[in-house]
Amino acid sequence: MADEERHESEIATQAGQSVKIADDVVAIIAGIAANEVPGVASMSGNLVGGIGEMLGRKNPQKGIRVTVSGNDCTVDVYLTVAFGTRIPDVAQKVQESVKRAVENMTGLKVLEVNVHIQGVTFDEGAGKAADAETTPARGR
Amino acid sequence: MQSVDRFLGVVGGLGLAAASFVLGAGALEPGRHPWHIPGLSLSVGRDRWEVAVVAAVFFLVGVRAVVVALAGEGDGTLVVVSEEDGEVRVAPSAVEALCRRVARAQAGVREVGVKVVPTAEGLEVRLRIGVSPDVAVPQLSQDLREAIQDQVRTVVGISVQRVRIRVDAIGIETKGKSLG
Numbered sequence: 001m002a003d004e005e006r007h008e009s010e011i012a013t014q015a016g017q018s019v020k021i022a023d024d025v026v027a028i029i030a031g032i033a034a035n036e037v038p039g040v041a042s043m044s045g046n047l048v049g050g051i052g053e054m055l056g057r058k059n060p061q062k063g064i065r066v067t068v069s070g071n072d073c074t075v076d077v078y079l080t081v082a083f084g085t086r087i088p089d090v091a092q093k094v095q096e097s098v099k100r101a102v103e104n105m106t107g108l109k110v111l112e113v114n115v116h117i118q119g120v121t122f123d124e125g126a127g128k129a130a131d132a133e134t135t136p137a138r139g140r
Numbered sequence: 141m142q143s144v145d146r147f148l149g150v151v152g153g154l155g156l157a158a159a160s161f162v163l164g165a166g167a168l169e170p171g172r173h174p175w176h177i178p179g180l181s182l183s184v185g186r187d188r189w190e191v192a193v194v195a196a197v198f199f200l201v202g203v204r205a206v207v208v209a210l211a212g213e214g215d216g217t218l219v220v221v222s223e224e225d226g227e228v229r230v231a232p233s234a235v236e237a238l239c240r241r242v243a244r245a246q247a248g249v250r251e252v253g254v255k256v257v258p259t260a261e262g263l264e265v266r267l268r269i270g271v272s273p274d275v276a277v278p279q280l281s282q283d284l285r286e287a288i289q290d291q292v293r294t295v296v297g298i299s300v301q302r303v304r305i306r307v308d309a310i311g312i313e314t315k316g317k318s319l320g
Contacts (some may be wrong), residue, residue, distance in 0.1 A: 091228040111222040112226035119234045
């Protein structure tokens with residue numbers, strides 16, 4: 001039942017057929033791509049995701065909001081960066097990485113990747129989030 | 141705000157709103173509202189309107205706490221880069237965390253409170269600090285100003301137009317505390 005309510009995007013292939021991709025899948029691809037960028041400390045999720053994470057549930061689409069319109073999509077990424085990195089550099093790499101991953105894996109055209117820096121994390125051996133200062137995110 | 145804080149904000153806000161609602165209803169119609177708990181009836185008498193007003197205020201506070209806890213990042217973010225491929229926004233709290241870190245690293249600074257205010261020309265950083273008694277405040281202020289402008293320009297890519305420093309305390313042993 002839940003699957004029937006999932007938001008999906010239909011993408012036309014070269015063979016004249018179409019493939020349906022759930023927006024959640026696009027978000028997961030974007031989330032993994034963003035997480036792999038050096039300098040990204042963590043993704044910023046919402047309240048429900050945070051509680052789920054405390055209970056041990058992994059959420060690879062955390063901090064990602066995807067808006068799909070036809071074959072185009074816009075991705076919003078909410079994250080915290082590690083202290084010692086330059087935010088514009090990290091953000092640019094996130095934009096490139098997310099755009100490349102989503103376009104290569106789904107065939108969707110990524111119009112925009114908006115990066116929202118929610119905090120800076122100071123990792124001094126006491127855990128990544130020990131001294132992080134963040135604001136609530138609208139991401140997932 | 142961390143997830144646990146937001147969770148506590150939602151739970152606390154809902155609890156406060158529910159309790160004040162029951163209190164207000166109990167004050168206006170003692171013993172007749174559906175949430176009446178036998179043995180816990182209020183003896184508010186002629187003060188019931190005052191109790192109801194106080195309950196209404198607490199109800200609004202509770203609702204406000206829930207809204208704040210669930211709110212998004214709002215429009216207070218700073219735009220660092222805006223291009224066709226997308227834009228980069230930084231939350232003021234991230235810049236504040238950076239400034240706090242820089243200020244704490246300065247010798248002679250004991251306590252720090254930071255507020256970042258976006259202005260038309262760039263950023264204004266307002267610092268409230270507590271300092272050691274043996275420190276020269278003018279020199280410390282100059283060093284702090286330069287360090288913050290340098291770090292924010294390097295890390296965030298935004299220029300700080302102004303750093304306002306207010307010394308709130310001198311020589312008080314309150315290590316680990318922060319101002320504001």
